[in-house]
Amino acid sequence: MSQNIAAEPLPLASRQVQGLKGRIRVPGDKSMSHRALMFGAVAIGETTIRGLLEAEDVINTAKAMSALGAAAKRGADGVWRVQGVGVAGLRSPAVPLDFGNSGTGVRLAMGLMATTPLTARCVGDASLSKRPMGRVTVPLSEFGARFETAEGGRLPLTLHGAKHAVPVTYRLPVASAQVKSAVLLAGLNTPGQTTVIEPTPTRDHTERMLKGFGARISVEQKDDGRHISIEGQHELQAQAIDVPGDPSSAAFPMVAALITEGSDIVIENIMLNPTRTGLIDTLIEMGGDITIENRRLAGGEEVGDLHVRASKLRGITVPAARAPSMIDEYPVLSVAAAFADGTTRMEGLEELRVKESDRLAAVEAGLKANGVTTRSGRDWLEVDGGGAQGSKLGGGTVVTHMDHRIAMSFLVMGLASAKETRVDDSRFIATSFPDFTGLMNGMGARIS
Structure with missing residues (x-):
């Protein structure tokens, strides 16, 4: 087992910011x-x-x-x-x-x-x-x-x-x-x-x-x-x-920019394989200002740059048929839903029960700890968004269950919440996104 994973827990907190800016590249897919x-x-x-x-x-x-x-x-x-x-x-x-x-x-x-x-x-x-x-x-x-x-x-x-x-x-x-x-x-x-x-x-x-x-x-x-x-x-x-950028990793700065007032970022060289763009499609459907620039082919895969600006999101129903194209992105989508107007319902989520953690239960517990109203079943989750009141959220500590995507999702949440959001352990972020904190803070985030 790696030395990093065997170390003591590494808590992190994120705090509200105004306007993420910059051009970034996320890790390879x-x-x-x-x-x-x-x-x-x-x-x-x-x-x-x-x-x-x-x-x-x-x-x-x-x-x-x-x-x-x-x-x-x-x-x-x-x-x-x-x-x-x-x-x-x-x-x-x-x-x-x-x-x-x-x-x-x-x-x-x-x-x-x-x-x-x-x-x-x-x-x-x-x-x-x-x-x-x-x-x-x-x-x-x-x-x-x-x-x-x-x-x-x-x-x-x-x-x-x-x-x-x-x-x-x-x-x-x-x-x-x-x-x-x-x-x-x-x-x-x-x-x-x-x-x-x-x-x-x-x-x-x-x-x-x-x-x-x-x-x-x-x-x-x-x-x-x-x-x-x-x-x-x-x-x-x-x-x-030549490995393009990972859309699952791009999900975190993308949602952070959408929910953080005044943000305007470009995420370069992201893979746009149609079996992986479910989150982008969903966020656009929710009202997200996301444009794909510089589309091109690399290594048999379509790639492009994502231009993302802060947006007023609205709740929608995400159909079960979309789940396979975004199964890893539901935790951070749930965070976006917490800041949308109205209720977002996500269906077809049974696969989340057997990820790094029972990811569905972990997401719901993290949302509730930070003031979000949710309901769930075996394979679905509903999140009541705060809309303009979303900024009143935060203040909770999220149990990550050694899950890198839970940790990153709730650190994103803190950037738009009135009170800081804490995660109990951030060590596992290194399994997929070693420089997550440095890259986010480089755009103006406050994660420490």
Whole structure:
């Protein structure tokens, strides 16, 4: 486990400010960073990665790939280089693979390893060890992999890769890009064709990037959903990857600017993959002044700059169908809703119950601690916005449950609240956004 996570809790508080200003860049996209390291590891040749998110979650993935035999190192020029070993080239690691706080890291790596005859021990921090792994171990077992898990199908677990993998067709019971990706990665070293059927579309970074690496992958829309098929045992070719900014990280300065009077900021080089822009669409629908400038293509993904100005927001109903495109952004959307006129209702949130924390419960508790009226069910949340009275909010301490997005969301809330907002522990912000505090304070925030 990392030294940072093992240290004492690090409380932080944020205070009301007038007008955030500046042009900023947020860290590289986390989803693409994980995948670039993993796909590079099983390609032939040297993959170079510029703009890799150098946060704990991604660094743990780089260490895991190195332990599996595919050396991943950062050069003095800031470029990461991965020495690929081919789709069948991974080997049993000599040490446990520690994925820290990252569900994406461990679930995708399990898929990558499941169809190679190796044995690996996977561990994580206290938060990750509470999260269910059965959603991945069940389909991966169909390939022939075996798993020894802790109680409840959780980490730590030992994976025994299949000696003679067989292809599968798997229908996702719940919309999950992680599960889809794990199954497709298992298909890379399986003879024949592996197919995933997803009734609801999820993030498609895996499909796009695998295609870029030369995988034989096809996507077909049918009556029962998207059918994604991959032809196994076809070698991938090393690539040069340039990672754009993470829309999930951009969410925090974006909402901060919308709710903080007098703000005018530009967030540069943000990925605009249509499976990731749900929050932008929602905030615009709520009346947010967000314009996309300088649209362009980079590495198969559309990118652009977000110009965001302070806005008068209104409550809306966010449909369940939008949830897969913004599942990580609901905590900060809930903060925006607290400053909107009227009630915002968010539906289709069951996935939030099994994130780094029960994220839905944590969001609701944090809002209530800071004077916001809420109601919730198993898969929905309603937030009564204060509108012009939103500035009377704040004064509470939020229990983050070791969840980086809860911590950042409520630090954003404090910037527009009359009373300071405190979080009990900010250490886990480093898992996705190491310089969050410095970047926000550089625009005029007061977080300390």
